[in-house]
Amino acid sequence: MSSVKRTGVYLIGALGSIASTVVAGALALKKKLTAPTGMVTCSQIFDGIELIEPADFVFGGCDIRTEADSRDIFERMAPVSPAILMEIKPELDEFHNNIDCGCAGNCGEAIENLVYPAAKEKSLEQEIENMRAALRSFRRKWGLDEVIVVNLASTEPPLELSERHCEIESFQKLIAGNEAAMVRASTLYSYAAIVEGCPYINFTPSNGALLPAILKMAAERGVPVMGNDGKTGETLVKSALAPMFAWRNLEVMSWEGFNILGNMDGRILDHPENRESKIRTKDHVLSKILGYSPHSSVSIGYVPSLEDQKTAWDFIHFRGFLGAKMSLQFIWQGYDSILAAPLVLDLVRFAELAKRRAEAGVMTHLASFFKAPVGVENHALQDQFRMLTDYAGKLRREGRG
Incomplete structure (x- = not known):
């Protein structure tokens, strides 16, 4: 796989059950402790398409909670075999102990009550710069060619959209003016990711993540994106x-x-x-x-x-x-995390492939993974899945991927 670059996966909500299971699953696959059951990319449909192996992912991330919460999560990973957990515990602990401090601005009382005690209020531009710095640091630390950002954070309240969310210039003025009530934390994360050239996946229902202006930025900057809300149950x-x-x-x-x-x-x-x-x-x-x-x-x-x-x-x-x-x-x-984790691994593989192929903007062929797929009005599962198989067929015809 010489054309596949060294890839990092930066998980927002890294101390949550889904993120922990994503990392646990990749580690178990790397150590050949489990089969890739539940991963769409491991079906015969994608045989011969050059996708990065989950075993090769380098994981990082951020959370608004403290590292102490990770131990409680580990204890509650009941669906995962104790034998597997014992084999991967050192690496999982290392991941949990190297998490950046996240952002919870304008996310409602339920989420803001979880924030690090030491967290201080910052301007929108400061928050974005902190996120960008964290992504750059993660890239440098592990010598990564690509970083895929996946939002697995808790669901934010709906953001009421206005015309100012639709165009890049008006949206950037909103950020520069520190109009915090006009954005959510998910907005800042996606903005930072796209400015840093990182493909972005919104696995949450939070509609602040992929605003129209953000989508236009992604297309202009050559960054693949997709969401919203993983479809698992x-x-x-x-x-x-x-x-x-x-x-x-x-x-x-x-x-x-x-x-x-x-x-x-x-x-x-x-x-x-x-x-x-x-x-x-x-x-x-x-x-x-x-x-x-x-x-x-x-x-x-x-x-x-x-x-x-x-x-x-x-x-x-x-x-x-x-x-x-x-x-x-x-x-x-x-089990929520067991259903979601393999799909997250799939989405990272597709996002890395899209970036490698110089695809930009909304990855509509991934509609079948989401409840509210951006840019797709057809919600029938078989039609959405056909979009994915058509994409696979296109890759084969081009002899690429």
Whole structure:
């Protein structure tokens, strides 16, 4: 793989369950302790395409919490085999003990209450410069050719967008004027990443990350980006199942979704303003697929004892021939971090490949990985996945990748 460059992965929210599982998974793959089950890039579809190996990733990151929290996370990594954890513990501890201080500006009370006690308020330009310096330091320390930035932080409240978020010049004036209420921490992270030439993945629902001006900057500077909100559970099933009703011309009258989960994600989503961001990305899928809006609701409840487990129960009430009313129910139970981590590894591989190929801007072929894919209106899973397989076919025809 001579053309593949030495690549670092900088995780925002590095002390969280998903980030810890991403690193644990890459370490386990490197030591051949596990198979790449759940990684889309390891399916036969991508055989022969030159993708960087997760075992070769160099990990770094930042968080708003202290390193002490990492021990609690380690103790709660129940889905991971104790035998695997024992083998990778030294490297995982080293990762957790070398985390930069993150930013939580204008992210709401739920997130700001987690901040380092010593954190001080800085101007927007200072925050961005600190982030850029951290990325440069990470690159220098490990002799990296490329750094991929992945946002795995807690969900922020929705950011109400204005015309000033749409153009680069007006957005930069907003930053220079220190108008902190007009941005979230995710905005500053993505801005810093793109200015440093780092491909950026927003795995969170936070809409402040990939603003229109940020997307234009990425395209102009030759930086691949994609988001928003990793599609790992209920919405994954919904985007696969809803097209069936459309194909059979069955009328969906109601689709109700009930979700319960633990871990830090659940704790943050227990706050209404943060939960609203998540519901927005989950709730618009049906109308996009069906072409109409049935009665639907999505509820999210915090159950601490579940820790990293999440359960979704969906009830679908539909009408068929002669007006007969029928129903379908499904229950999805899984580990949040276990479902998300392999997708993060996939996305890093695709982002590195895109940068190596001099692709710029939104990576729409990655739509199937996200609940609210930027630049893509088609939410049917099979159509989104076809975009990815078409991309793989293009690479083969070009003899590149």
